[in-house]
Amino acid sequence: MTEAAEKNDLAFLCDASEPVEGEGFRVELPNFPALAVFKYDDKFFVIDDKCSHGNASLCDGDVDGCEVECPFHAGAFNFMTGEPTAAPCTVPVRTYEARVVEGKLYMVI
Amino acid sequence: MAIVKVHTGEEFECGDNETIARAALRSGLGFPYECNSGSCGTCKFTTLDGEFENLYPEAPAITERDTRKNRLLGCQCTPIGDVEIKVMLSDEYIPKYSPSEQAANLISINPITHDISAFSFKVEKTKEFIPGQYSILTIPGLGKRAYSMSNLPKDGVLEFMIKNMKNGGVSDYLFSERALSHGDAIALDGPYGIAHYRYNERDKICIAGGSGLAPMLSIAREHISSNQESRLHFLFGGKTDADLLPLDEFRNLVGDRKGLIEYYPVASVYSESSYTITGFLHDVLLSLFKENLGSYDIYCAGPPVMTASLEKSLFESGFPQEQLIFDRYC
Numbered sequence: 001m002t003e004a005a006e007k008n009d010l011a012f013l014c015d016a017s018e019p020v021e022g023e024g025f026r027v028e029l030p031n032f033p034a035l036a037v038f039k040y041d042d043k044f045f046v047i048d049d050k051c052s053h054g055n056a057s058l059c060d061g062d063v064d065g066c067e068v069e070c071p072f073h074a075g076a077f078n079f080m081t082g083e084p085t086a087a088p089c090t091v092p093v094r095t096y097e098a099r100v101v102e103g104k105l106y107m108v109i
Numbered sequence: 110m111a112i113v114k115v116h117t118g119e120e121f122e123c124g125d126n127e128t129i130a131r132a133a134l135r136s137g138l139g140f141p142y143e144c145n146s147g148s149c150g151t152c153k154f155t156t157l158d159g160e161f162e163n164l165y166p167e168a169p170a171i172t173e174r175d176t177r178k179n180r181l182l183g184c185q186c187t188p189i190g191d192v193e194i195k196v197m198l199s200d201e202y203i204p205k206y207s208p209s210e211q212a213a214n215l216i217s218i219n220p221i222t223h224d225i226s227a228f229s230f231k232v233e234k235t236k237e238f239i240p241g242q243y244s245i246l247t248i249p250g251l252g253k254r255a256y257s258m259s260n261l262p263k264d265g266v267l268e269f270m271i272k273n274m275k276n277g278g279v280s281d282y283l284f285s286e287r288a289l290s291h292g293d294a295i296a297l298d299g300p301y302g303i304a305h306y307r308y309n310e311r312d313k314i315c316i317a318g319g320s321g322l323a324p325m326l327s328i329a330r331e332h333i334s335s336n337q338e339s340r341l342h343f344l345f346g347g348k349t350d351a352d353l354l355p356l357d358e359f360r361n362l363v364g365d366r367k368g369l370i371e372y373y374p375v376a377s378v379y380s381e382s383s384y385t386i387t388g389f390l391h392d393v394l395l396s397l398f399k400e401n402l403g404s405y406d407i408y409c410a411g412p413p414v415m416t417a418s419l420e421k422s423l424f425e426s427g428f429p430q431e432q433l434i435f436d437r438y439c
């Protein structure tokens with residue numbers, strides 16, 4: 001995380017207490033595709049919520065360690081890197097940098 | 110005959126030696142699938158009750174987690190007795206023309222490039238299909254492989270353009286002298302595939318790499334023969350000139366007498382022709398159409414490395430996912 005990011009480079013996502021480990025937390029922001037927030041090992045990770053294989057919401061999928069499985073065809077992504085980890089997913093999903101400031105979760109834009 | 114129950118209430122019959130995905134599609138259900146070959150993973154389902162025979166346990170699409178979570182591939186499994194499964198059916202997979210298996214007799218083999226030949230088969234009853242779709246051919250003693258039709262549905266003839274993969278079990282055999290000769294029969298099951306021609310007003314780009322020539326030709330042939338007003342651009346990629354088609358041969362094959370299709374041969378390694386563009390298909394695509402790529406429907410077919418690079422480049426450029434039309438793993 002870059003310390004240099006100013007507050008106006010951050011977009012507010014949710015309260016840091018809202019995402020829980022083992023589940024995706026969906027956030028919708030104006031001018032952004034829907035986002036999925038994951039908490040893992042006390043860190044937060046933000047990726048696009050839409051699967052790169054089809055029109056599924058990854059927040060509806062099962063979490064397995066640092067991976068989320070797609071509810072449609074059981075493809076999977078590592079939510080720390082966005083990389084696909086199981087067929088039929090072949091294209092990474094976009095990742096965003098998460099930042100906690102005073103109990104609130106932001107992403108760097 | 111076994112009964113397969115889906116967790117959402119649907120039921121269908123599955124014959125002996127028939128796969129769950131194909132039986133579901135034959136009964137008109139939208140069972141998710143793409144390749145029918147064990148490679149893409151789109152047909153994964155979860156077993157809830159009953160016994161299954163896995164016809165291809167080493168299939169590349171299944172992971173250790175899938176096995177742990179009782180998932181199998183619908184295109185590579187048959188039920189042993191009645192079973193219950195969990196799968197996400199979806200209308201986009203419902204076949205327009207119900208797939209069926211029938212005997213097909215070889216009528217000709219004609220070379221197209223140094224390692225691609227057109228194999229034509231005659232079937233008793235004309236098989237309807239949408240250009241871009243494929244059939245599953247059973248090669249006696251060797252197994253089943255998917256091949257896309259390269260012609261249009263007419264007169265009970267189905268044409269396939271098969272690339273000799275040299276080390277490949279089936280394709281290598283098909284090119285050998287001991288393989289099929291005139292009149293020989295094989296079983297042909299189809300049509301399958303969701304990466305087919307979409308009749309809309311958008312301009313189109315077809316991208317064929319090597320073995321992906323057949324479905325793209327069928328789409329281009331349909332575009333010409335149905336007098337579409339939209340434009341079609343056709344990129345054909347190979348390593349060198351020997352893998353590519355000169356413009357006149359391309360137009361002849363497509364039946365494009367008026368030169369309506371814009372044709373771009375693309376060599377990834379080396380070309381002596383000033384007409385050929387050198388580079389990788391995904392780079393050439395982005396440089397040729399960078400201005401307004403999002404206004405096109407893009408169809409593509411070819412080896413997995415090619416379709417994966419294209420998919421990745423297009424995804425990164427923000428290209429709308431629903432306008433990229435392809436079946437994984439040709």
Ligand SMILES: Cc1cc2nc3c(=O)[nH]c(=O)nc-3n(C[C@H](O)[C@H](O)[C@H](O)COP(=O)(O)OP(=O)(O)OC[C@H]3O[C@@H](n4cnc5c(N)ncnc54)[C@H](O)[C@@H]3O)c2cc1C
Pocket residue numbers: 143144145146147148164165243252253254255256257258269270271272273274276277278279280281302320321322323324436437438439
């Ligand atoms: C939808 C689709 C359309 C295709 N269209 C064309 C086409 O128009 N022209 C063309 O030349 N090729 C096409 N192919 C590729 C073709 O199906 C074969 O993969 C190719 O000819 C190489 O086969 P091979 O037996 O020579 O090679 P191999 O390397 O022996 O086998 C290739 C593929 O066969 C499957 N396979 C291997 N072993 C088994 C097994 N035990 N059980 C079940 N499946 C197995 C796997 O998917 C493997 O990747 C298409 C593939 C797909 C999925």
Ligand code: FES
Pocket residue numbers: 051052053054055056070071072073074075076087088089
């Ligand atoms: S839509 Fe996500 S795996 Fe198919």
Ligand code: FES
Pocket residue numbers: 141142143144145146147148149150151152153170182183184185
């Ligand atoms: S793995 Fe079954 S349809 Fe592709």
